[in-house]
Amino acid sequence: xxxxxxxxxxxxxxxxxxxxxxxxxxxxxxxxxxxxxxxxxxxxxxxxxxxxxxxxxxxxxxxxxxxxxxxxxxxxxxxxxxxxxxxxxxxxxxxxxxxxxxxxxxxxxxxxxxxxxxxxxxxxxxxxxxxxxxxxx
Numbered sequence: 001x002x003x004x005x006x007x008x009x010x011x012x013x014x015x016x017x018x019x020x021x022x023x024x025x026x027x028x029x030x031x032x033x034x035x036x037x038x039x040x041x042x043x044x045x046x047x048x049x050x051x052x053x054x055x056x057x058x059x060x061x062x063x064x065x066x067x068x069x070x071x072x073x074x075x076x077x078x079x080x081x082x083x084x085x086x087x088x089x090x091x092x093x094x095x096x097x098x099x100x101x102x103x104x105x106x107x108x109x110x111x112x113x114x115x116x117x118x119x120x121x122x123x124x125x126x127x128x129x130x131x132x133x134x135x136x137x
Contacts, residue, residue: 012042012136019113019132020044023125027091027114030101030136031058041109046091055085057114061098062107069126072096074118095119097126099133111136 012030020028027045031038038056040049053059060080061070075081075094086093091114098112111133113121121129 009042013044015111015132015136016042016044019111019129022128022132023113023121025095025113025115025119029112029114030109031056031098031112032101032109033058033062033107038109046114051086057081057093057096058098058110058112061110061112062100064100067130069097069099069121069129071121071126073120076118092116097121097129099129101133101137103137108137 016028016030020026028043029040029046030042032041033039033053033056036053038051038053038058040046057070057072064070072078072081073095075084075087075096081087081096084093093114094117095115096112098110100107101109101111111129113129
């Protein structure tokens, strides 16, 4: 699959829906990150098309050097995110986990899951998120 900012594509929507169902989370996104914005190429459970990069969790995922997903079990307890407008206001994100999307070694975005309740993502669930992220790119 190739990633294009311009329009939604059914194959990506199938991925976000399946990830949401598999991991039991209400929100799943495929995001593409540029210098100023995070664009949601596909979204399940969220209506907005993107967010300012400074407010997005995905920027931290692509900046992280770990190979495992970037996980924030409770955003209210994390000093990086506790005052974020999407945490203290709608959609009241309390949980985030994202796996980087890589093309030729470059991180271009994420496959991420979000919830309005804190939660723990098991190692098995983290592995599933990584596997799904490899399907996207």
